[in-house]
Every structure is written in C-alpha cells, then in structure tokens.
Amino acid sequence: MSLWEYANPQKFMRTSQMVLPVLTVLTVLCLTAGLLWGFFLTPEAVNFGSTVKIIYIHVPAALMAINAWLMMLVTSLIWLVRRHHVSALAARAAAPVGLTMTLIALITGAIWGQPMWGTYWAWDPRLTSFLILFLFYLGYIALWEAIENPDAAADLTSVLCLVGSVFALLSRYAVNFWNQGLHQGASLSLDKEENVADVFYLPLLVCIAGFVLLFITLVLLRTRTEVRARRVRALITRERMA
Amino acid sequence: MIALLKRDLSLSIRAGGGFGLGLAFFLIVTILVPFGVGPQSDTLRLIAPGILWVGALLACLLSLDRIFALDYEDGSLDLLATAPIPLEAVVAMKALAHWVTTGLPLTLAAPVLAVLLNLQGAGFGWLVLSLLLGTPALSMIGAFGAALTVGLKRGGLLLSLLVLPLYVPTLIFGAESVRRGAQGMATTTPLLLLAGLTLASVALLPFAAAAAIRVNLR
Amino acid sequence: MELVVNNLSCARGGVPVLERVGFRLTAGQALMLRGPNGIGKTTLLRTLAGLQPALEGQISSPPESIAYAAHADGLKATLSVAENLLFWARIFDTNDITPALEGFDLVDLAGRQAQNLSAGQKRRLGLARLLVTGRPIWMLDEPTVSLDTASVALFGRAVAAHLKTGGAAVIATHIDLGFSAQSLDLTPFRAAPQKLNDFDEAFL
Numbered sequence: 001m002s003l004w005e006y007a008n009p010q011k012f013m014r015t016s017q018m019v020l021p022v023l024t025v026l027t028v029l030c031l032t033a034g035l036l037w038g039f040f041l042t043p044e045a046v047n048f049g050s051t052v053k054i055i056y057i058h059v060p061a062a063l064m065a066i067n068a069w070l071m072m073l074v075t076s077l078i079w080l081v082r083r084h085h086v087s088a089l090a091a092r093a094a095a096p097v098g099l100t101m102t103l104i105a106l107i108t109g110a111i112w113g114q115p116m117w118g119t120y121w122a123w124d125p126r127l128t129s130f131l132i133l134f135l136f137y138l139g140y141i142a143l144w145e146a147i148e149n150p151d152a153a154a155d156l157t158s159v160l161c162l163v164g165s166v167f168a169l170l171s172r173y174a175v176n177f178w179n180q181g182l183h184q185g186a187s188l189s190l191d192k193e194e195n196v197a198d199v200f201y202l203p204l205l206v207c208i209a210g211f212v213l214l215f216i217t218l219v220l221l222r223t224r225t226e227v228r229a230r231r232v233r234a235l236i237t238r239e240r241m242a
Numbered sequence: 243m244i245a246l247l248k249r250d251l252s253l254s255i256r257a258g259g260g261f262g263l264g265l266a267f268f269l270i271v272t273i274l275v276p277f278g279v280g281p282q283s284d285t286l287r288l289i290a291p292g293i294l295w296v297g298a299l300l301a302c303l304l305s306l307d308r309i310f311a312l313d314y315e316d317g318s319l320d321l322l323a324t325a326p327i328p329l330e331a332v333v334a335m336k337a338l339a340h341w342v343t344t345g346l347p348l349t350l351a352a353p354v355l356a357v358l359l360n361l362q363g364a365g366f367g368w369l370v371l372s373l374l375l376g377t378p379a380l381s382m383i384g385a386f387g388a389a390l391t392v393g394l395k396r397g398g399l400l401l402s403l404l405v406l407p408l409y410v411p412t413l414i415f416g417a418e419s420v421r422r423g424a425q426g427m428a429t430t431t432p433l434l435l436l437a438g439l440t441l442a443s444v445a446l447l448p449f450a451a452a453a454a455i456r457v458n459l460r
Numbered sequence: 461m462e463l464v465v466n467n468l469s470c471a472r473g474g475v476p477v478l479e480r481v482g483f484r485l486t487a488g489q490a491l492m493l494r495g496p497n498g499i500g501k502t503t504l505l506r507t508l509a510g511l512q513p514a515l516e517g518q519i520s521s522p523p524e525s526i527a528y529a530a531h532a533d534g535l536k537a538t539l540s541v542a543e544n545l546l547f548w549a550r551i552f553d554t555n556d557i558t559p560a561l562e563g564f565d566l567v568d569l570a571g572r573q574a575q576n577l578s579a580g581q582k583r584r585l586g587l588a589r590l591l592v593t594g595r596p597i598w599m600l601d602e603p604t605v606s607l608d609t610a611s612v613a614l615f616g617r618a619v620a621a622h623l624k625t626g627g628a629a630v631i632a633t634h635i636d637l638g639f640s641a642q643s644l645d646l647t648p649f650r651a652a653p654q655k656l657n658d659f660d661e662a663f664l
Contacts, residue, residue: 135407142400143390149473155457156390160404163386163450167408170439174411177432178418237475245550249536249543256538317532321589324509324528325551460512 009227012086016220023220027213034206042200051115054108056204060211062105065133068098068215072140073165076158086223088154089230091161092144093222097215099137106130125175132171136164150230243327243335250339264301264344265351271297272355283360290359291369291420297355298348298373299380299413305344306384307401309336310392310455319392323459329452334444337378337385345377361424368423372436376416379440382447383408389451393458412439461487461522461596463508463628468517469651470500470507476515476651477503483644485628487596490619490639493632495646501632502531504646505599508630527595531602533586537575541566541585544574549592560591563618565611579606587615591622598622598629604637613638 038056072091079088109127110120121127143160147153254261275293279285313319322332352373353366361369387405391397419432462485469479477500485491493501507514509528535544545557561567564584574582583606590598598619604612616638619629623639631637 132407132410135403139400139404139407142403146391146394146397146400151474152393152457152460156454159450159454159457160390163447164408167411170411171407171414174414174435177435178414245547249539249547252543253536253538313534315532316534316536317530318534318536320506320511320530320532321528321534321548322551323511324526325548326524326553327551460506 009086009230013224013227016224020217020220020224023213023217027210027217030206030213031210034203034208034210037203038200038207042203051112052200054112055200056207058105058108058112059204060208061101061108062130063208064211064215065098065101065105065130067212068094068101068219069133069136069165069168071219072098072161076161079154080158080162085154085230086227088158089226090219090223091157092154093226094215094219095137095141095144097218097222099134099141101211101215102130102134102137106134123179125172125179128175128179129168129172132175133168136168140164150233243331246322246327246332246335247339247342250336251342254339254343261343262347264305265347267304268297268301268348268351269355271300272358276359287360287362287424290356290361291365291424292417293359294352294356294361294369295373295376295413295417295420298345298352298377299409301348302344302377302380302384303402303405303409305340306388306405307391307398309340309385309388311388311397314392314458319455320459323455329455330448333385333389333448333451333455334382337382337444337448340385341378341381345373345381349373349377361420364426365420365424368429368433369420372416372419372423372429372433375433375436375440376412379412379436379443380409382440382443383412386447386451386454389454389458392455412436415439461525461626461628463519463521463525463597463630465508466518466520468504468507468519469515470503470512471515472500472503478646478649479515479651481517481646481649483642485597485630487626487628488623490623490629490631490641492637492641492643493630493646494634494643499646499650501646502601505601505630505632506530509599521597525595526597526599527590527593528599529586529590529601529603531605533582534589535574535582535585538573540571540573541577542570544585545588545592548589552593552595554592554594557592560588563591563621564588565614580608580611583607584611584614587618591618596627598627598631600629600631600633602632604633604635 035056039053042053072094075087075091075094078084079091106127109130113122113127114120140157140160143157144153147156272293275289275297276286279289310319313322323329349370352369356366356369384405387401387408390404391401394400415432415436419429419436422432423429464484466482468481469476470481471477481504483491493504495501503512505528506512508519509526511528536547539547542557542561545560549555549557549560561570564587566581566584566588569577569581569585574585577585583603587600587603590600603615607615612635619631619637620639622629631641
C-alpha cells in the first residue's frame with residue numbers, strides 16, 4: 001500500500017468522502033473551542049487590553065497562508081515529477097484558500113496594528129512580505145484561470161510556483177534588508193520561548209490546530225470539486241466527439 | 243544564436259518594431275512625477291532613486307509581451323523549437339535582445355532624466371551602475387513571464403501580474419544602492435546582491451522559460 | 461536514413477484524435493497524408509516534428525533530420541526575402557541561400573520586404589526555407605495553400621528533386637503534386653470516440 005494510490009482520482013474520491021465528515025466535525029470543535037477559550041477565557045494583556053485577542057485569528061491565518069504555499073510547492077513538484085493529476089488539482093484547490101488566509105492575516109493585522117502601532121499599515125518587512133505573497137497567489141490563480149488546456153495549465157502553474165517560491169524567499173530577504181520592522185521576533189516558536197505566557201499560548205495552539213484542520217478540510221472539499229469539474233469536462237468532450 | 247540576436251535587433255529597429263517605446267515611457271514617467279509631487283527640489287532629490295528605478299522597471303514591463311508573442315503568432319517559434327539551437331538558448335538570446343533594445347537605452351538615458359529630478363551628484367554613477375547590473379535581470383524575469391503567457395490571446399495584463407512580484411527583489415536592491423550611493427553610504431552590499439540576482443536569473447530562468455514555451459507549443 | 465512510425469497515438473487539446481498510426485519511409489520516398497478536415501493531419505505532423513509528445517508509440521528517425529513547415533510561414537514582414545532566408549540558413553548552420561532562391565523562383569524578389577509579397581510569394585518563401593535547413597525529412601502541412609498552378613508545379617519539382625538527392629517528405633495535402641508517392645489515408649486511424657486520455661477516463 002503506497003501513498004501514490006491516492007493519486008488515482010477514484011481512490012481519492014472514495015477516501016476523501018469517508019474522511020471529510022470526520023474532519024469537518026473536528027475542525028468545528030477545534031476552532032470553536034480554541035476561539036472561545038482565546039476570546040473569553042484569557043485575561044486581558046497588561047498593556048494592550050482586549051485587542052491582543054485578535055492574535056487567535058491573525059497568527060493561525062498567517063501560518064496557514066505560508067503553509068498553503070508550501071503545500072502548493074510540494075504538490076506542484078509531485079505533478080511535474082510523477083504527473084499525478086490529483087496532485088495538480090490539489091495545488092489549484094489550495095490557492096484560493098491560501099489567498100483568503102493571506103487576506104485574513106493582512107486585514108486582522110491592520111485592525112490589530114491600529115491600536116498597537118497607531119497605524120493600519122506600515123511597510124514593515126512582514127506586512128510587505130505578506131502583500132507580496134498575496135500578489136503571488138493572485139498571479140498563480142489568474143494563470144490557472146487563463147489557460148484552457150488543463151494539463152498545460154497544471155504544467156505552467158507548477159513552473160510558476162517553483163520559480164515564484166524562489167523569488168518569494170528572495171523578496172523576504174530583500175524586504176528585510178530594505179526595512180527593519182516593527183514586528184516582534186518569533187514570539188510563538190514551538191519550543192515556547194517565554195515571550196508569550198502559557199495562558200495565551202495554549203489556546204493559541206488549539207486555534208492553530210483548528211486552522212490546520214480547516215485548511216485540510218477546505219482543500220479536500222475544493223479538490224473534490226475540481227475533480228468533479230474535470231469529470232464534467234471529460235463527459236462533455238466525450239459527448240461532443242460521439 | 244548570433245543570427246537570432248541580430249534578427250531580433252534589426253526587427254525592433256525597423257518600422258513597427260517598438261524600439262524606443264520603453265524609452266519614451268520612461269521619459270514620460272519621470273517628467274510627470276514632479277507635476278504630481280510638486281516642484282520642491284528637496285523632495286524630488288529624496289525620491290529620485292526610487293522614481294528612476296520604478297520608471298525603468300515599468301518601461302521594461304511595457305515591451306515584455308513582444309518577446310515571444312510576435313514569433314508565436316507568425317509561426318517562427320514553432321520553427322525555432324524544431325531548429326538545432328536549444329530552446330534555452332533561444333530564450334536567453336531573446337532576453338538579451340530585449341535588454342539591448344530596452345534596458346541598455348534606459349540605463350543610458352537615466353542620468354539625463356536624473357538631472358530633472360535633482361538627483362545628488364554622488365548618485366549618478368551608482369544609478370548607471372545599478373541599472374546596468376539590474377536591468378538584465380528585469381529582461382530575463384520578463385522573458386520567463388512572457389514564456390508562461392505566450393499562448394494566451396490577451397496575456398498582457400496577466401503578464402504584468404505575474405512579473406511584478408518577481409521584480410520586487412531587483413527593484414529593492416537596485417533603488418537601495420542608488421539611494422545609499424546618493425547619500426554617500428557604502429553601496430557594496432546591495433550592488434553585489436543585485437549582481438547575484440542578475441547572474442542567477444540569467445543562469446536558471448532560461449530553463450524554466452524554455453520548459454514553459456514547450457508546454458505552450460504542444 | 462529512415463523514418464519509422466509505430467503504433468503512434470496523438471492528442472489535440474488533451475483529446476486523442478489518432479491512434480495506432482504506423483508507416484515507414486526511406487530515402488527517396490514521399491508520403492501523402494489524406495483524410496477529411498479535422499482528422500488530425502496537423503496534429504500528426506506536429507507530433508512527428510517533436511513539437512508535442514505522443515500519447516503512445518514510437519517515432520524513430522536520425523537525430524536532427526526533420527524540417528517542419530506549418531500553415532504559418534514564420535516570415536518577418538520587415539525583413540527582405542534574402543534576409544528571411546539567410547536567418548534560417550544561419551540558424552540551421554548552412555550558409556548558401558542561392559539554391560533555395562533559385563528553386564522557388566525568388567531570385568528577382570530577393571531584395572523585397574516580405575510584407576510586400578503576395579500570399580503565394582510568401583508561401584514560396586516559406587517553402588524555400590526547407591531547402592536552407594539542409595535536413596533530409598520534410599514535414600509539410602498543406603504546402604500548396606495559396607499557390608497558383610505554376611507555383612504548385614514548381615513546388616512539385618522541388619520536392620521531387622529533394623527526393624532524388626536522398627531526401628524524404630511527409631505531406632498533408634489534398635491535391636496531386638505530380639510525382640509518384642505512397643499515400644496514407646488517416647480515416648481508419650481515427651481514435652475511438654469514447655476513448656479519452658487516462659486521466660479523464662479515471663473519472664468516468
């Protein structure tokens with residue numbers, strides 16, 4: 001039994017159909033628990049008041065925005081190397097989710113930034129990097145939409161994803177070089193540095209888990225949609241040829 | 243390969259080739275900025291490096307879709323793909339031709355326009371040097387974007403959307419080195435990074451672009 | 461010098477159009493591809509020329525032996541006839557364009573810009589390009605479009621001369637070019653309509 005079996009669309013559809021309900025329930029539970037805990041059961045931070053609680057959306061969304069791109073990079077590579085169609089479709093399915101996560105991170109960041117730094121937007125390296133990431137997502141999705149032939153679209157978007165990843169890293173470095181920013185350093189690393197107290201940290205972990213689950217659920221759901229869209233396309237082509 | 247470069251150059255110089263289009267656009271941008279920003283020479287001096295680099299970048303962007311689109315439409319690209327020259331070399335030569343007709347004239351014109359924007363005297367040398375080092379990367383990255391969108395009917399806007407985020411590092415290092423140079427600070431780091439970016443683009447992107455063209459031709 | 465095609469299937473836009481095509485072509489032979497519009501003559505020629513991958517099957521030919529001429533001639537309007545030819549000659553590492561100019565009756569037009577040529581003259585220039593490639597196997601897609609009777613005869617003679625010197629040609633055309641050639645009707649190779657490529661099939 002190998003992982004590649006799931007590259008078969010039929011196998012993928014069967015398995016994902018079984019897994020999805022479980023995932024959905026888990027996602028709802030995890031997100032509800034994490035957000036309720038974070039919003040209502042944590043003390044207000046000394047200097048920032050209740051504004052700090054937006055962290056429970058901002059940080060998980062930002063993490064997922066980056067991880068979605070990483071997932072697209074991996075699935076693109078799998079498509080280029082092994083030409084599994086589900087892989088290409090999963091990359092396509094993940095892009096709008098990643099775009100939304102980026103947007104959520106940018107917007108919640110702006111809302112949070114106003115009381116914290118006194119401005120909605122600053123050309124801080126991290127903010128700027130996310131704006132660039134947002135552009136990358138837009139370009140990637142637009143390229144998928146623009147090309148008719150699905151295989152050609154999968155190939156070209158995969159190449160764009162590879163090259164884009166390299167340039168996204170370069171941009172991150174360039175932007176750091178360009179402006180040292182306002183953000184605090186890695187206050188949320190998993191080895192739990194003391195920057196964020198446990199009382200905030202634990203619900204945040206639950207929220208991150210919830211967002212991860214949400215992402216997986218949405219991507220599975222959207223991949224199923226893409227697979228069905230391809231099936232419709234196949235049926236129409238067959239009809240036309242008959 | 244030299245034949246390809248020669249052909250592209252003579253095509254762009256002859257009627258309808260679009261030579262000078264980027265240059266004219268660059269001129270317009272830099273002339274319009276003072277009208278929008280105001281005539282205070284201090285302000286202009288401050289923003290001159292950025293305006294000049296952004297102007298050069300946009301001027302470059304303007305002619306990108308011509309790199310492959312014309313050859314795609316008249317069938318030459320099919321024929322070039324079956325020719326003995328590797329497609330990677332075709333891409334590199336076409337990017338080079340784009341640079342000679344766009345990046346190089348922009349680099350040469352930049353000091354003249356910098357006078358209009360009151361760039362500090364110390365910045366002129368760095369402006370030319372940074373454009374000389376950075377514009378080849380703009381052409382090469384643009385050629386990659388053009389290769390991705392060559393099969394599309396109206397790929398122009400999409401091309402800009404794809405290429406703009408890829409241009410960010412080049413723009414940052416380029417403008418930063420002029421800014422530092424104009425203020426008399428050390429420019430070695432951004433210039434080296436810019437040169438590295440250009441070399442890496444020229445070394446690697448032809449392969450990605452050629453792969454994209456092969457997909458678009460089939 | 462031999463072109464052998466075995467069990468070849470090819471697709472257009474992800475949909476298979478031809479399957480199990482096979483033929484064999486040796487030096488001095490020409491093959492006429494026949495069949496109704498849309499049967500996949502262009503697709504087959506593009507696959508043979510290496511512009512698109514075959515779904516399955518083998519194409520064996522000596523390396524760098526194929527010269528492809530499509531519907532579009534790949535001419536640059538602002539270059540002269542001689543410049544257009546010279547460019548392709550340099551790309552293919554041959555330098556003499558005189559035989560090509562003479563073979564297609566273009567000597568008098570050599571200095572004229574391609575944009576000032578008539579459709580038939582442009583076509584002749586596009587075909588003359590084949591002579592400067594120096595490659596033995598010609599793949600021609602509807603070469604006689606917009607040629608007048610005299611030019612068709614001229615073209616027929618050029619192909620015949622090419623065959624005589626050990627060349628070969630695969631030609632998709634509907635008309636008789638005036639030399640003996642095998643012909644291959646593609647109709648029996650039309651891909652079975654219900655067959656889609658692997659991926660789409662997996663969804664049915």
